Every structure is written in structure tokens, then in C-alpha cells.
């Protein structure tokens with residue numbers, strides 16, 4: 272009996288997942304096949320950047336030309352799950368129709384909006400509601416900031432309608448194209464590799480370096496200088512104006528004093544590894560003001576695998592853990608997305624015996640970021656894949672329970 276009900280639930284939920292998949296693939300096709308795009312383009316004509324409709328007529332037409340056909344295709348293909356049940360599990364034909372029932376609700380609401388029934392938009396078109404964004408883009412479900420990015424950041428990304436699964440699979444959950452991305456520790460091994468891979472994704476990288484120098488990338492075999500800004504630990508506020516124009520800030524600078532434990536080593540390690548990153552993080556968060564900032568701005572913090580495992584360098588571990596925990600605390604109510612980079616040993620100036628290639632690590636970071644992974648783990652140590660998420664989850668809950676959001 273229990274098995275019967277469990278199978279019933281699987282058929283019901285599976286049929287809904289199937290129609291959501293159809294919706295997202297229809298949307299992807301609409302952007303890549305011109306006959307469908309001609310209909311879909313109406314949907315993109317409707318909204319101003321504040322999500323208010325340009326006019327009532329275009330709003331209604333967009334529903335007849337895009338939302339209604341989309342729901343009809345979903346309805347038609349929803350019958351496939353019923354057909355599979357008919358062939359292989361006739362006793363589950365009814366739950367296999369759940370996806371059709373679910374789609375009928377979308378069809379009815381699209382028709383209601385097309386007819387112009389008063390209040391239908393507010394009740395049913397939730398991802399297009401105007402007003403201030405209260406949270407950053409969600410990771411697994413489509414909220415307003417996430418969908419806003421499809422309209423106004425990159426129409427060839429953020430395709431999903433309800434859950435972000437298809438975008439995660441396709442690498443279209445975050446678009447780096449055209450984004451201004453500033454990287455600290457830019458002349459370092461990983462810094463340079465990141466600048467290179469971000470450039471390849473169509474981003475506009477900015478090198479933030481602590482030395483007087485110009486950083487260059489290799490493009491088609493030639494050395495091309497990138498916009499380079501010199502900054503110093505302790506003078507983070509000098510970057511305030513530049514950070515206003517930055518979409519993504521990658522905090523990547525760091526030192527490793529290895530076996531040292533002098534007063535100077537303690538002070539320098541905390542100053543460079545923990546406090547300068549924390550100050551830059553806070554400074555950057557003050558630049559997040561508009562709906563566009565909330566939707567598009569991000570910070571990536573390179574805290575290291577040392578958050579959960581030994582790096583055989585006590586001060587390195589202490590300072591990276593302190594940074595990691597500060598990030599866990601601050602991102603509970605950060606106004607934009609904050610990612611952590613949890614990296615295992617790679618070969619660099621800081622770690623000459625690291626085993627991974629920095630180029631491969633940078634490539635994996637970018638691959639996981641465009642899939643909107645919030646804790647990007649790149650390591651050869653399998654324990655980190657278990658220990659880090661567990662620690663992050665428990666520490667996050669602890670911080671949530673025993674701290675509170677400031678009234679301001």
C-alpha cells in the first residue's frame with residue numbers, strides 16, 4: 272500500500288517536473304528559432320526596466336502570442352506522461368495527468384491576462400511584478416530578480432520559468448557576458464588565470480593589484496593589457512568610486528606565512544587574508560542600491576578549503592576560517608549574491624607544491640559560477656565535498672539563530 276502511494280506521488284510530481292521541463296525548453300527554442308522568436312519577442316516588448324508594462328495592448332497581445340501557445344505546447348506534451356502510464360503503469364494514469372491539470376491553471380491564467388481580466392496579472396504573473404527587489408536572485412527557484420535578468424541582463428540566459436534546473440544544466444543561470452569583473456590578487460597565479468577565463472566568457476575584467484604594474488592577458492597569442500587599478504591593504508576605501516561600476520568583485524588576494532607565528536605574522540595574516548577582504552566586501556555591498564544592482568552584482572570570496580581541512584599552516588587556516596565565517600554571517604542578509612570559492616591545493620607562488628593546475632581551477636570556478644553554484648568547491652580531497660556543505664549549513668543555522676539583522 273505504501274509503495275502504491277509513493278509511486279502515485281512519483282507519477283504526479285514527475286508529470287509536473289516534465290511540463291516545467293517542456294516550458295523551459297520551449298523558451299530556449301523561442302530564443303534560437305526565428306519563427307518562435309517572432310511570437311516570443313512580444314513578451315520582451317512588454318516591460319520597462321522597472322517591470323511596468325509599456326502599454327495595456329502590448330501586454331495583452333504578448334499573452335496571446337507567447338504565454339498561451341507556450342501553455343498549449345505544455346498541455347499537449349503533458350499527455351506523454353499519461354501515455355507512458357497507460358503503457359507501463361495503467362493504475363497510475365490519473366496521477367500522471369497531474370501535469371496536465373497544473374498546465375491548465377497556467378493556460379487559464381494566460382487567457383485571463385490576454386482578455387485583460389482585472390487583477391489577473393497581480394494574481395498570476397508573479398515574476399513580472401513591479402516594485403523594489405527585496406532579495407537577490409534565488410538559487411533554485413525563479414524569483415523576480417532572476418527573471419528580470421532574462422529581460423534586461425542577457426536574453427540568451429536565465430531561461431527557466433519556475434525552477435532553475437535547466438539553466439544550471441546549460442550553464443545559463445549566471446551570465447558573465449559584458450559584466451565588469453574586478454579581481455584582487457590579479458598578478459598572482461590564480462588571479463591571472465581567472466582574468467583570462469573571465470575574458471573568454473565575454474566579461475570585462477579589471478585587475479586590482481597591490482603593485483605598480485599593468486596586468487596583461489594573452490589573447491590569440493598576443494599580450495593585451497587589461498584595465499589595472501593599484502590598491503593597498505588598509506586603503507580599501509580608495510576603491511569606493513571604482514567599485515560603483517563593478518558588477519562582480521572577486522576577493523582573491525592572500526598570503527601564506529607557513530610556519531611563522533610571530534606577532535607581525537599574526538597581524539599581517541589577519542590584515543591581508545581576513546580584514547582587507549572583509550572591508551572590501553562591506554564597501555562593495557554599499558554599492559548595491561538599485562534593482563539592477565540587487566539582480567546583477569555579486570561578490571566571490573576565495574576563502575580556501577582551509578575552512579574545513581588542515582593546510583599545514585596554522586595562521587593561514589585561522590585567517591581563512593575567520594574570513595569564511597564572516598562571509599557566512601554577512602551573507603545571511605547581504606543585498607546581492609555572495610559566493611565562496613573553496614579551493615584545494617593548486618600550484619602557485621603561494622603554494623609551489625600544489626597539485627592542481629591553476630588554469631584548470633580557474634576554468635572550474637567559471638564553469639560552476641555560470642551554474643549559479645553559491646559554494647564553489649574545486650579540490651581533489653573528497654572529504655571537502657561532505658565536510659564543507661555540512662559545516663556551512665550548521666554554522667549558517669547557528670548564526671541565524673543567535674544573531675539578528677540590523678534595524679537599518
Ligand SMILES: NC(=O)c1ccc[n+]([C@@H]2O[C@H](COP(=O)([O-])OP(=O)(O)OC[C@H]3O[C@@H](n4cnc5c(N)ncnc54)[C@H](OP(=O)(O)O)[C@@H]3O)[C@@H](O)[C@H]2O)c1
Nearest residue numbers: 456457458459460461480481524525575616617619621622
Ligand atoms: N594555491 C593554493 O593551493 C590555494 C588553495 C586555496 C586557496 N588559495 C587562495 O587563492 C588565492 C590566490 O592565491 P594564489 O595561490 O594564486 O597565490 P599567489 O600567486 O601568491 O597570488 C596571491 C596574490 O595576492 C596578492 N597579495 C599578496 N600579498 C598581498 C598584500 N599584502 N596586499 C595585497 N595583495 C596581496 C598578490 O597579488 P597582487 O600583487 O596583484 O596584489 C599575490 O600575487 C589566495 O587567496 C589563496 O589563499 C590558494
